[in-house]
Amino acid sequence: MEGMIAVLLVISLLGGGAPDAVENKAARNTELAEAPAELIEEVNLSSDQILSSKENVTTATQLLAALPEIENKHKIAVYKIKDKTGQYSETGSPIVSQGATEMLITALMRSRQFNVLDRADFNDFMTEQNLVANDRIKDNEGPKIGQLSGADYIISGAITEYQIDKKTGGIGLRVAGKGGQQEYAVASSAIDLRVTDTSSGEVIWAKSLKKEIVGEKIGLEVFSFMGNNIVEFETGKGRQEVINLVVRTLLEEAVYKLTKNNTLKK
Numbered sequence: 001m002e003g004m005i006a007v008l009l010v011i012s013l014l015g016g017g018a019p020d021a022v023e024n025k026a027a028r029n030t031e032l033a034e035a036p037a038e039l040i041e042e043v044n045l046s047s048d049q050i051l052s053s054k055e056n057v058t059t060a061t062q063l064l065a066a067l068p069e070i071e072n073k074h075k076i077a078v079y080k081i082k083d084k085t086g087q088y089s090e091t092g093s094p095i096v097s098q099g100a101t102e103m104l105i106t107a108l109m110r111s112r113q114f115n116v117l118d119r120a121d122f123n124d125f126m127t128e129q130n131l132v133a134n135d136r137i138k139d140n141e142g143p144k145i146g147q148l149s150g151a152d153y154i155i156s157g158a159i160t161e162y163q164i165d166k167k168t169g170g171i172g173l174r175v176a177g178k179g180g181q182q183e184y185a186v187a188s189s190a191i192d193l194r195v196t197d198t199s200s201g202e203v204i205w206a207k208s209l210k211k212e213i214v215g216e217k218i219g220l221e222v223f224s225f226m227g228n229n230i231v232e233f234e235t236g237k238g239r240q241e242v243i244n245l246v247v248r249t250l251l252e253e254a255v256y257k258l259t260k261n262n263t264l265k266k
């Protein structure tokens with residue numbers, strides 16, 4: 001049923017699917033408005049079955065979700081979380097996630113304890129501000145100059161460690177439910193974060209966290225980490241997936257520890 005709804009809606013929106021039609025924005029909006037109301041309603045009611053994405057969460061996400069939202073939130077500016085591990089794949093690309101800053105912003109927002117200010121992509125904001133300042137935007141449109149929020153605190157830091165080791169467990173060691181002599185792998189990463197008071201420049205909170213994930217050997221040079229995350233030591237394929245999971249978990253746990261520390265007083 002859902003497939004039929006999707007096909008009917010696409011045909012409706014494309015005006016019958018004429019191959020030679022060249023549609024502009026106004027035409028597409030007209031076709032959307034003319035789509036049968038009952039068809040659009042059916043699609044909306046079936047959204048749970050149509051959507052294929054899911055929330056990207058870790059076990060630490062529930063800690064942030066369990067925090068009570070506060071009314072007077074701290075204004076905290078997020079600066080870039082840098083990769084300082086110096087680890088690169090055979091092709092020269094970084095092994096460690098380059099999305100740590102985005103992960104931190106998501107973790108702070110999930111905690112509902114902060115007014116989060118994005119300073120990592122500040123140039124993007126300044127581009128919009130400058131367009132207004134240079135009279136390149138219509139009157140009464142775009143940002144208002146001089147209205148940017150100021151931060152009480154800055155949070156910054158880096159991914160400081162990354163390592164994947166192959167190891168052999170002795171008798172009595174159980175890895176992934178198996179005992180005896182067993183080859184396994186350990187993926188580990190560490191982050192260092194700090195919070196700085198913007199008035200005094202004083203670092204008022206700093207934390208270094210490290211986490212390991214143990215993987216079971218499933219092939220000659222292939223190890224499985226938590227189900228679908230695979231590391232191949234010969235090619236490096238899949239290493240990013242493992243370490244990204246570790247980094248996101250570390251950042252979420254760091255935010256949780258920050259909220260429970262009661263260091264931020266403003």
